[in-house]
Amino acid sequence: MxxxxxxxxxxxxxxxxxxxxxxxxxxxxxxxxxxxxxxxxxxxxxxxxxxxxxxxAPPERPAPPDFPDPAARLDALRGDFAELRDYLAEVDVPPVAAARLTRLDELLAALLDPGWAAELLAQDPEALHALARAVRQDVPEAVDTFARTRWWTRIAPGQEQPDRHLERQLDLVHDELTTVAGALRETEARRQETHTRYLEERNP
Structure with a gap:
């Protein structure tokens, strides 16, 4: 050695x-x-x-870490989202929670679509982090905890039904991602307003 x-x-x-x-x-x-x-x-x-x-002589400078760029992180997140969808398709949840999951799925799919939203996400690390946390932690943990708690509720009835906790958790995740979508929309709106002012100043 x-x-x-x-x-x-x-x-x-x-x-x-x-x-x-x-x-x-x-x-x-x-x-x-x-x-x-x-x-x-x-x-x-x-x-x-x-x-x-x-x-x-100038001191040696170690090379900075070669972290993946935002586009690569988005691609990895899309792959994890597809895996999450496969997992949710196998889980049995009540109709109300299933409707909330469908609504959440549509919002995530729109935000992760490789279009204009992806371009904005690549420039907003906090928004990208919020989506990654929802896909990789919040949603799967909420559903898995519900499935395990429901099993115990069936063999030991009389406790609070886990359905309401799941519905509330999914609502909170949806609200957070709706805020992310709103912030991205405001970014585009500010960009449009800036261009309008530029054209107005150029053509008084």
Whole structure:
């Protein structure tokens, strides 16, 4: 293990900015030696110039993380939405909750459609986060919790029916995503108003 790390560290040092800059300055020192300027102290001159070059070299800057761009995150979210749809198709929920799920499905499908909404979402990290949370956490957790709680209610009746909790949770998710859609609409409206003002100022 150690023997494989040493060559890697040595190669990293040889390719570093400090070594390259110091080596360039050291070459200058050799040139001074060949021209007779350095004299008998040429080793000190070469070493000094190398050290000075290494000191003035800019520090190494690690490469930033290569996170996926918004378009890639949207594509991944669409795939997760399709998986969520497959899951919901297998779950038995009461008619009222099923209607709320259908309404929520239509809203999510519209927001994730690869059209104008996707362009706005790619520029709004908070809206994209809200959609991802709804698809990957809020909706599946609400439905799964309902299914498990309903099972316990059947074998231990007398408790509060889980249907109302599910309906309320789906309403809250829908309200949040409706707010997201409204914010995206306002963004487009402001863009339109800005263009109108531009045309008015250009044509007084």
């Amino acid at each position: 150690a023997t494989s790390e040493h060559p890697s560290k040595l190669l990293t040092f040889l390719e570093s900015r400090k070594n390259l800059t110091g080596s360039a300055c050291g070459v200058v020192g050799l040139a001074l030696t060949f021209t007779g300027v350095a004299g008998a102290y040429w080793p000190v001159v070469v070493a000094g110039l190398y050290g000075a070059g290494a000191l003035i």
